[in-house]
Amino acid sequence: MTADRRRQIVGAAILVLLLWLVVYPLLLVLVEGIHGPNGWTLDFVRLFLHRPTEWRALWGSLWISLVSVVLAALIGIPLALLFGRYDLPGGRVLSGLVALPAVLPPLVGVLAFLFLYGESGFVSLLVQRMLGLEEPPWRLQGAGAILLVHAYSMYVYFYLFTRAALSSLDASLLEAAASLGAGRWRTLRQVVLPHLYPALGGAALLTFMTSLASFSAPYIFGGGFRVMTTQIVATRLNGENELAMVETISLAFVALLALWLLRGTRTPDSSAGGRKGSGPTRVPVRRPAVRIALAAVAWGLAAFLLLPHLTLLLVSFVPLGTWTTEPLPPAYTLQNYLALVTDPVRSRPLVNSLWLASAATAAAVGIALLAGLLSVGRRVRGARVVEGLLALPWAVPGTVFAIAIATAFSVRAPWAGRFILVGTIWILPLAYLVRNLPITSRAILAGVRALDPSLDEAAATLGASRWRTLRRVTLPLLRPALLAGASLAFVTAFGDFVTSIMLYTYDTRPISMEILSSLRQSDVGVAAAYGVVLMLVSAAVFALGAERGGGG
Amino acid sequence: MTGFLQLDGLVKRFDGVIAVDRLSLSLARGEMVALLGPSGSGKTTTLRLLAGFETPDSGRVLVDGEDVTRVEPVARRFGMVFQHYALFPHLDVGENVAFGLQSLGVRGPDLAERGARALELVDLAGYERRRIGQLSGGQQQRVALARALAPEPRVLLLDEPLSNLDPTLRERTRHEIRELIHRVGITTVLVTHEQDEAFELGDRVAVLQGGRLEQVGSPDELYTAPANPFVGGFIGRSSTLEVSVLGAAPRGVRVAIGGVEWEIEVGPGRPPIRPGPAMMLVRPEALRLTPPGPGAVPATITGRRFVGPSALFQAVTDQGAELEVAAPAHAVEPGARVGIMPSRREGGGIHLFPAGET
Numbered sequence: 001m002t003a004d005r006r007r008q009i010v011g012a013a014i015l016v017l018l019l020w021l022v023v024y025p026l027l028l029v030l031v032e033g034i035h036g037p038n039g040w041t042l043d044f045v046r047l048f049l050h051r052p053t054e055w056r057a058l059w060g061s062l063w064i065s066l067v068s069v070v071l072a073a074l075i076g077i078p079l080a081l082l083f084g085r086y087d088l089p090g091g092r093v094l095s096g097l098v099a100l101p102a103v104l105p106p107l108v109g110v111l112a113f114l115f116l117y118g119e120s121g122f123v124s125l126l127v128q129r130m131l132g133l134e135e136p137p138w139r140l141q142g143a144g145a146i147l148l149v150h151a152y153s154m155y156v157y158f159y160l161f162t163r164a165a166l167s168s169l170d171a172s173l174l175e176a177a178a179s180l181g182a183g184r185w186r187t188l189r190q191v192v193l194p195h196l197y198p199a200l201g202g203a204a205l206l207t208f209m210t211s212l213a214s215f216s217a218p219y220i221f222g223g224g225f226r227v228m229t230t231q232i233v234a235t236r237l238n239g240e241n242e243l244a245m246v247e248t249i250s251l252a253f254v255a256l257l258a259l260w261l262l263r264g265t266r267t268p269d270s271s272a273g274g275r276k277g278s279g280p281t282r283v284p285v286r287r288p289a290v291r292i293a294l295a296a297v298a299w300g301l302a303a304f305l306l307l308p309h310l311t312l313l314l315v316s317f318v319p320l321g322t323w324t325t326e327p328l329p330p331a332y333t334l335q336n337y338l339a340l341v342t343d344p345v346r347s348r349p350l351v352n353s354l355w356l357a358s359a360a361t362a363a364a365v366g367i368a369l370l371a372g373l374l375s376v377g378r379r380v381r382g383a384r385v386v387e388g389l390l391a392l393p394w395a396v397p398g399t400v401f402a403i404a405i406a407t408a409f410s411v412r413a414p415w416a417g418r419f420i421l422v423g424t425i426w427i428l429p430l431a432y433l434v435r436n437l438p439i440t441s442r443a444i445l446a447g448v449r450a451l452d453p454s455l456d457e458a459a460a461t462l463g464a465s466r467w468r469t470l471r472r473v474t475l476p477l478l479r480p481a482l483l484a485g486a487s488l489a490f491v492t493a494f495g496d497f498v499t500s501i502m503l504y505t506y507d508t509r510p511i512s513m514e515i516l517s518s519l520r521q522s523d524v525g526v527a528a529a530y531g532v533v534l535m536l537v538s539a540a541v542f543a544l545g546a547e548r549g550g551g552g
Numbered sequence: 553m554t555g556f557l558q559l560d561g562l563v564k565r566f567d568g569v570i571a572v573d574r575l576s577l578s579l580a581r582g583e584m585v586a587l588l589g590p591s592g593s594g595k596t597t598t599l600r601l602l603a604g605f606e607t608p609d610s611g612r613v614l615v616d617g618e619d620v621t622r623v624e625p626v627a628r629r630f631g632m633v634f635q636h637y638a639l640f641p642h643l644d645v646g647e648n649v650a651f652g653l654q655s656l657g658v659r660g661p662d663l664a665e666r667g668a669r670a671l672e673l674v675d676l677a678g679y680e681r682r683r684i685g686q687l688s689g690g691q692q693q694r695v696a697l698a699r700a701l702a703p704e705p706r707v708l709l710l711d712e713p714l715s716n717l718d719p720t721l722r723e724r725t726r727h728e729i730r731e732l733i734h735r736v737g738i739t740t741v742l743v744t745h746e747q748d749e750a751f752e753l754g755d756r757v758a759v760l761q762g763g764r765l766e767q768v769g770s771p772d773e774l775y776t777a778p779a780n781p782f783v784g785g786f787i788g789r790s791s792t793l794e795v796s797v798l799g800a801a802p803r804g805v806r807v808a809i810g811g812v813e814w815e816i817e818v819g820p821g822r823p824p825i826r827p828g829p830a831m832m833l834v835r836p837e838a839l840r841l842t843p844p845g846p847g848a849v850p851a852t853i854t855g856r857r858f859v860g861p862s863a864l865f866q867a868v869t870d871q872g873a874e875l876e877v878a879a880p881a882h883a884v885e886p887g888a889r890v891g892i893m894p895s896r897r898e899g900g901g902i903h904l905f906p907a908g909e910t
Contacts, residue, residue: 458640458699
């Protein structure tokens with residue numbers, strides 16, 4: 001068998017695997033939405049169309065996402081311009097701190113906001129006392145609360161994308177503009193901003209999609225306010241399974257529509273330098289008053305951004321039942337952390353999340369690597385399709401995929417590729433795997449593309465077999481890409497909430513579910529301790545990535 | 553003639569477009585041939601066919617009588633130096649050089665010894681533990697050579713070996729490579745688009761265009777006896793003129809340029825040309841400037857480029873043809889009316905081709 005033939009066969013196998021895991025479950029959802037006990041029917045679609053609550057949830061998803069994009073842009077772009085263009089006191093530290101919300105997994109961020117601005121949160125109590133109010137000054141509920149969390153966690157996309165695009169701006173463009181007599185504003189408007197548009201589009205798309213798929217904030221803070229993700233879960237709890245399918249279809253449809261409308265935007269890639277000259281240097285701010293004012297604003301902002309992290313840390317030391325109405329907890333203990341290790345009930349979720357995420361990540365990396373080596377730079381039929389399938393789960397909200405996988409794997413029909421996995425330990429790794437595919441394949445495919453094909457050829461002329469070339473040349477060179485893909489995927493799976501809430505079993509309950517149940521039992525200390533663990537793991541992964549990015 | 557390395561009627565198409573067209577070439581053992589041509593001439597594809605990265609649609613590659621056309625690159629035992637060197641960035645110099653030896657099963661002290669010998673060959677003894685990134689461009693190039701030569705391949709392939717070096721380094725490296733390859737005595741095929749490089753490195757130079765081999769010969773042969781107008785125009789400076797051949801003359805042929813008759817010698821080995829329209833290719837040094845007069849083509853000087861003590865003059869004939877003439881730097885000034893005549897006492901420098909041949 002020739003190498004080409006072998007490649008075609010492995011490629012076909014990957015294609016079938018992806019169709020089975022990614023496309024098939026979605027198609028089954030579509031079928032279940034228009035298929036009742038008595039055959040094909042549009043009853044459920046009609047039901048969906050006639051219920052005002054459905055329309056309200058869909059509209060809620062849509063406008064929350066749009067406003068999230070606007071808020072995130074309003075915070076992220078000015079910050080990036082400020083830190084990217086001006087040399088501020090402590091600017092280097094600050095520009096790192098500004099990205100901090102990224103290390104909070106969605107559920108953990110929500111948890112921190114609850115401790116800060118919730119009914120008995122630090123800030124709420126502080127304001128209540130200062131103003132001498134009977135009641136908390138606000139209720140952290142509804143659309144406002146969701147938007148607050150979204151703005152806090154998603155401006156980072158705009159910030160990072162804008163920074164990356166700014167640093168790829170050729171300094172001589174700015175100098176050319178200045179030499180042609182363009183003032184600061186005109187340069188910003190006509191040179192800098194147009195250069196940023198594609199990156200801003202990319203950030204807008206990412207924010208919109210993340211916001212549309214957001215589940216933690218609406219689930220915890222939504223109250224009576226429903227968006228489509230929470231609506232789907234509620235409908236399923238009500239037992240209206242077919243209606244949930246139609247809702248799922250509507251959400252997937254909106255997501256794909258958004259993707260199509262915003263196609264052509266791009267995410268900046270720091271490794272692909274489109275710039276020829278040197279990057280723009282920062283403009284020093286000279287006027288002392290301005291300097292001090294800017295620095296004060298910047299550090300105040302940093303404190304606000306850091307507050308959730310510090311709060312989590314503080315609460316994680318609070319013993320059970322000791323903290324009721326005091327503004328600060330009266331007692332502290334390490335017991336919460338010890339329990340995570342020593343108490344089998346507490347340590348179980350930690351171990352679960354660890355192996356679930358590891359298994360899912362390893363499988364996703366394997367598939368992405370195989371697909372990358374097979375398809376990139378080679379004239380293999382279906383390569384584009386494989387790449388598309390790998391990226392598809394990113395376009396579809398997590399809730400949709402959770403429903404799709406729950407649907408596909410709750411029936412025993414081996415001839416149709418369906419097995420009962422729901423309720424077994426295999427369902428969560430499988431769901432995480434599918435959700436991980438876009439992240440891992442994005443990093444790994446980029447890595448494979450960046451490989452110089454003549455290295456492969458050089459190894460061949462030196463008589464190295466395919467296997468030896470892979471082991472000695474390809475894999476060592478791909479290691480950064482593999483690590484990047486794996487670590488990001490691991491973090492996502494480790495803190496996953498949206499998929500887990502629909503598919504977990506008691507034995508495989510992951511950390512996020514234990515946080516939720518600790519919260520329900522008012523055991524805030526343990527919930528926060530889990531949150532800190534998730535936060536630290538994320539931070540470690542990001543630090544690793546930043547170091548690599550800086551070193552290379 | 554049977555050579556050590558034989559390319560026998562190689563044809564390669566990509567998506568129906570021909571890249572290499574019935575190319576045959578034979579190299580003696582230890583000979584170095586440069587494939588010279590503009591981009592898109594098929595020289596790189598030919599090299600890749602030799603390395604085994606591409607399989608020809610038809611034709612064969614023979615080494616020492618063995619047909620290797622369908623032998624995988626891994627098993628072909630051809631060494632190759634890539635245009636961008638393709639050194640393994642994560643391995644050090646020693647590991648790079650050892651890579652091909654390990655494929656042959658060389659281990660232990662033998663491996664170290666042969667690796668060291670290869671590095672010594674390129675003047676990099678003791679560089680084993682250096683990282684690739686620490687080396688200059690020239691050193692990287694030599695490591696690439698050492699790596700390719702270490703397993704003692706049957707044939708060495710060089711893909712634009714000097715294109716990544718800066719011009720000052722290029723000339724020196726050219727001498728070094730030539731000297732090294734002759735010392736090793738390995739049969740070598742080199743691809744380049746630089747005439748100087750091809751002429752200095754190649755024992756013979758094969759000129760390619762549009763996938764076809766136009767001419768193969770020593771640098772001197774190519775210059776003094778181009779097989780066709782393309783080779784004549786591609787190698788060295790020249791101008792072309794449409795002329796009509798009137799008939800044989802005692803020592804050559806008589807041609808008419810406009811209303812002027814020249815008697816020119818025909819280079820040796822060219823087939824006799826029949827009377828009628830023809831294409832004349834002229835080297836600048838084969839022409840001379842005179843005052844306008846009988847036997848001289850009337851022209852106007854339009855430009856001058858200084859080359860050392862002499863200059864190349866651009867002239868436009870009254871018929872509108874452009875000619876380049878070598879003359880002392882201050883023979884005339886631009887704008888002057890001149891006559892142009894053939895300068896050569898001995899033949900050469902002027903070539904006639906049947907009209908329509910390219």
